[in-house]
Amino acid sequence: MEYNFRAIEKKWQEHWVKTHAYRVSNNSPKPKCYVLDMFPYPSGTGLHVGHPLGYISSDIYARYKRLKGFNVLHPMGWDAFGLPAEQYALETGQHPAVTTAQNTAFFRKQLDNIGFSFDWEREINTSDPNYYKWTQSIFLKLFNSWFDRSLQKAVGIDKLIALFESNGNAGHECPGDRTISFTAAEWKQYSEAQQREILMHYRLAFLAYAEVNWCAALGTVLANDEVVNGVSERGGHPVVKKKMRQWFLRITEYANRLLEGLETVAYSEAMKEMQRNWIGKSQGAEITFKIDGNTDNVVTVYTTRPDTIFGVDFMVVAPEHELVAKITTPDKKEDIEKYLDYVQSRSERERMAEVKSITGAFTGAYAVNPFNGKLIPVWISEYVLAGYGTGAIMAVPCGDQRDFLFARHFNIPITNIIGDAFTGEEANPTKDAILQHSDFLNGVNMKAAMDIAADKIESMGIGKRQINYKMRDSGFSRQRYWGEPFPIVYKNGIPYALEDKDLPVTLPHVENYKPGEEGEGPLANITDWVNIDADTKRETNTMPGYAGSSWYFLRYADPHNTTTFADRSATDYWNQVDVYVGGTEHAVGHLLYSRMWTKALYDLGEIGFDEPYKKLINQGMIGGSSRLVYRIRGTNTFVSHGLKEQYETDALHVDVNIVDGVELDIEAFRNWKPDYNNAEFVLENGKYLCGTQLEKMSKRLFNTVNPNDVVEKYGADTFRMYEMFLGPVEQSKPWETKGIEGVHRFLKKLWRLYADEQKGLIVKDAPATPEELKVLHKTIQKIDADTEHFSYNTAVSQFMICVNELSTLKSNKRSILEPLLVLLTPYAPHLSEELWHLLGNTSSILDAPYPVFEEKYVKESAFNYPIAVNGKTRTELSFALDVENTAIEETVLANETVQKWMEGKPLKKMVIVKGRMINIVI
């Protein structure tokens, strides 16, 4: 009876399907545990061995928790809307729904092959109308609500209308336009169009004309995080700013709660830091300066350093700022216009690329320092961004390096307010210096001065404290076909929400996927879908990729519900995701949006918690280890790696799947490509050895490995354990197929503890020896702790140690081997179930009781102490653990080796750490 993994794995996978072994109920007396993977976008290329790393980790955890008595939700689904399917449709004419269905089927097959415990009855697909109906519904909830800053939460828009009717917008500053202000009487007189326009400035999902990242090549608008250095993250196409009417989510209103929520969740420090940086909270003040000789205009700046107010030597206004036209003096008009032309001519990309060059122009206007009346020249420059703060800054060259460089470049005199702390060579951004030349702040430490200055500014009525965020409201429109249609219609150009009963707004069939004339999405071309009647048109944009993924974890709790996105009792039961496993690439995008949606749904009373993911694990990436062959230049002869220095060669990538370790399969190589049919080889020791190189896993480099192939050769259990054995889950590491043999040998060795090739089952019911019990309980302790802490690589090691030791002991006792199988189940479920049944069990091992660690079996009565002299280990001596220190000292000092190393010198001190070591100090 040998370990026939192919038959075993097939048998149990079928059995588990037949018995609904992974079906999870929403009603259980057990405590719940929700283990979630970031669901994949089902691309056309399928999975490579790097993808399942996270899924295996979460599967081990889910199975472990189940054995420990939890009711575990561990679902899987598809983030199925997205650009690649549409791009493919553009190229081939195949409908995205068709290719998506094909791809998900393929992914599903690959996943099933690895033996995951997903409850497929809860499978979701974001492109399914039964799913996106609820994405649209939640969008409407956002559209129909606003963020009440006094309550710091989302509230229904009807509440806001009631407030307007009684008080106007006093006390509820308009987040979309701070200048809007009206009384109750004025509100009542507004037309419906005007009222709805104002409401739009408050809604959490809103429509605005805004500069968006327009990517002509992709024919769509991209979110800020989809643009990297001025080009599209996907494809690297140029991106320009364009004004379009776009949907947005008012995520900025949640900035502070998103920041504070980070304190309550277990994400890695790096991940939290990335989100904090993205949110970019800063505390400072807005200060308004009068302009000399211009009573109609003022310049309002934002600064985080009000303490440096006496060091202001110039002002800089963003070139796009509306003030520029109003304050420029006639004699500077030409200079300014020339500069604005220059700015206009530069693409976003160029501006990003040349951050170091210093450019600007003087407006001719002077602002007046309200504290000392000093006249401050007002400049414009690219380095001030219109979109941040007030779009204008007060420049303090002695404290800010950019201001310093600007001042030096344009010969603007620098005022030093920090004495010796400023060298004149570069700015010093310290907050600890003592202020000078600063009037009422003289002699004050800068940190303290910040508050004093801010108080003074507020009391003089020339400004106020202000908190700013780098984060922008997120664009929620895509000019694309393959996404959720908006449940919005325009009547005479005014947007109206549909009602839940009108949902879903299904995607109509289209013949082509080309953009509309004005850059709208392909939906704009389907006129009978768009035009409901003469005055009523549908929204033709679709939602972005992160719409469906922002709330999917809620749907798994109640995936078939037809009356709501998920019943409150179901989301209350499953509650937050206990462990969320996925890659770091979603650090700022998906996670922030998902956190915001959760908070909004919580505010609106739809769910009972406001953070979606309690704990986040970021699996590392699996890199490719490429194999190289060396072709002698100008020939079809390949020279082995060790001999390549003797020739002039070119290194070529070779498919890693036809290389065993580093030894090339020459026949397979000849058959790989026609060019190599009659290749010649210069061998070393009769073998052709390849070079290796670590790089990204990519089809182009021929270093991708399909999990199916590995599973076919070694089995799913081996594959699962090997992926875990590679190293810590969070760490990135290269894939080496060769190394898998160690894990495979281990499983075969384990099998032989239970079954012999000839004799069959060899497990005996005899009582276990103390040695055997010690091995078992050491293993229980380590596996239990390691599994709980996602330390799967060390857990696999412990299994190996255990099996090695039991093999040495020739152990075959049921009381040892049966519990061991339960420990192994999360890692190697098929093999465990098979042996479990061979041992005579009739119920599934999936719900077996987890072995309980008992200290008494591992307790040692004595310890073999390393004996060090001055920190260097010289010998070992065994002492009972309950023996007195004085007795130890005596024996140790009498020891021959110790005597030798003490060289007759007097003992200064003896350090005895019980159960650890002994150090003799001389």
Add this chain to the structure above:
RNA sequence: GCGGGUGUGGUGAAAUUGGUAGACACGCCAGACUUAGGAUCUGGUGCCUCACGGUAUGCGGGUUCGAGUCCCUCCACCCGCACCA
């Protein structure tokens, strides 16, 4: 530039959190069994040295009886952000 992280054998890595550095594997070397081995088993394997022993966790310093682990300086690499006032 700012923030986060990582540096340990030929390779992936471990180290009970300050206590015998290199567990467990891959690879390599030697051997056993075998018609054969890409099966299985045994032994060896950080470096220097015939050995005694010395030396070793990116570099240099410090704290300590004792440092891979704590502190300081520097170096290298990876990831994220990047004119955010």
